Amino acid sequence: MTISAAVQAQRLKREARDEWIDRHSGRIMVLPAVIILLCFAIFPLIVSVYLSLCRFALAGGGFKLTFIGLFNYKRLLFGAQQYHFLGTLKPLETPEWILFAIYMAVILYWLGRYTVASFTVAGFIGRLISVALATGIVLAALATLPAGGYEGTLLTTCFYVIVGVSVQFLIGLALALLCAQPIRARNFFRVVFFVPLMVTPVGVAYMFRMLADMQKGPFAPVSAAMGLTAWSWATEAWSARLMVLIGDTWQWTPFVFIVLLAAIENQPRDQVEAARLDGASSWQIFRDITWPAIAPVAGTVVLIRLIEAFKIIDIPNVLTAGGPGLATESLTLHSFIAWRTQDLGGSAAVGYLLLFVSTVTCASFFNYVVRWTRRFQ
């Protein structure tokens, strides 16, 4: 009797516990993810703000942080480190002012049209932030690109992101369209084109260093025939940047390709067939049927690539170590180099500026482009 009562009590207890778990199962399921993200994303994000406002110094076996306010940011934007982050600025002259005026006219027209067509306060503030960032980058570009100026890490990163992502998107789209033709061996191409995505970026960098070796690389006979044996791409700013871009493009074009090909294959064939019977040209079919169908996917693919492209470090680090000078140094590499020279505060400040630039760019792209490509859905 007593034994069965004890068993009974135990069972009730277990049932109560199970019921409690079941009632809170949603929270229990989400909790680990939330805790992990708090530890490895939110907590570091807050601590980073503090680090970026401090001067770091090694002292007696440990380290010492001294609060110095916005000094690290000031140094990067206006002070001794300006040449590193923004570049060596040169006063604007007439041609640059004209370009800037054209840019401002376009921006004001865009803002004005938004204000007239559909105005919300939040939308307007968001657009102002985007415009502020874009204007800053354009001004920095105008002040550093002409002879006499020198680009800093901000512009180098923007170059990798804007040119790199555009080139990768165009090649990826072209390859996907070619592969979507009624050809044999489509799966062969699909598998082969996918491969570069698997290769570790550090490996990609070494691979291209090997290939681009002017004396003993595979293209040495070509460069010798052109009389370029003594020349090295690594000694000139733009050829070195181009090399980084080639490596990055080799690696990331497959990503665009594979997703866009899947999207093209997913679109209903009957529309294309009907249009073809009506005598539409391939260009018309692409413009009016295929492109609207894959545009939302294309927008998201570019967004994902933008997010990842801002983080570039492996390839410039291994390929050129950021050189010649600062020419190929990305923002992440800049931050890493600052960390290595014990400038923890400066490193965190660069990281935060990168976070700002990449978040504003990606959010702008999402709001103005991706939303727009999805308008048909």
Next chain:
Amino acid sequence: MTAQQKSRGFIRRLFEAESLEEMAIAPKVGVYAALAFWTLIVLFPLYWVLVTSFKIEVQVDSGPFYLPFVDFSPTLDAWNFMLLENNTLGPYLNSVVVALSSTLLALLFGSLAAYALVRIRFQVKLAAVLTFIVLLIAVIAAVALGAPWQAATAIAIALFLLALGTFVRRFEAAVGNNDIEFWMISNRIMPPIVAVLPIYVMFQHLRLLDTQFALISTYTGVNLPIVVWLTRDFFAGIPLDLEESAEIDGASKFRVFFTIALPLVRSGLAATFMLVLILTWNEFLLALFLTNANAQTMPVLVAAQNTTRGPQWWYMSVLIVIMIAPVIIIAGFLQKHIARGLLIGAVKG
């Protein structure tokens, strides 16, 4: 054929197919030529690395040799040195352990969270979230000013519970499933360089720098957003009735998740697994910060080959080959799943 059609440019004709299944000869040749060209671009660098791994120093230095057995005689010298004499297997093992365990953990926690966010309605009071963030900042500030972290954390938890019981109840505004999801996924936008400094300092304090644990936990955190982002759509795509009938039979939510929902999305899970595995396997920056000699992973080892004599291409090539061979083999089999998984992610975004 009309004159207008004839005058179409070559590029346009490239896309032209007379019927859906047949193309004219000229465009067909053009398509194959373009695809073959890109195949060459993709494969030649890999071929060169593979060939170089069978060379010795003099064969690399005295100019380019292209074909093994034809213009140079391949040897296994570099392979012997890297695999037997050099400490390569240690980092390799680290990479395997770290990549596999962090991927599995991210997959487990990420899919649990994604499933819950798809199936269960959440209402978290905005006031509670804000209180939490304010307290977190306060704790960090207090610790930075010299307070002991145990005491600060304890006080903050007490204050948080107090707030939950009192004024938080008075506010109506709440964050729902979409907001939580967006928050989780948006963490991916953060460049790792922003997070890595505090993580480095944290592990240094815990004396866990240069351990596999540090890498595994960090990678789990970094990859969680991708898992949530992809698996959410897989779960949203499966029909509700199976799960509902199981729940009527008295199965708990966890049971339903592990025995019904997870098996239903297994091909999507395989794609996510591969994707995260590749990202982790190739990750460089975090490993560079968090490891030194003991827990070093392959990308760091490869990057460290830049010796004072310049990189020794033959050794380097061996490292690159053994790093990419396994991923390429697995990915070759799973390529279709990966493409589909990425597509689903991109469509729903």
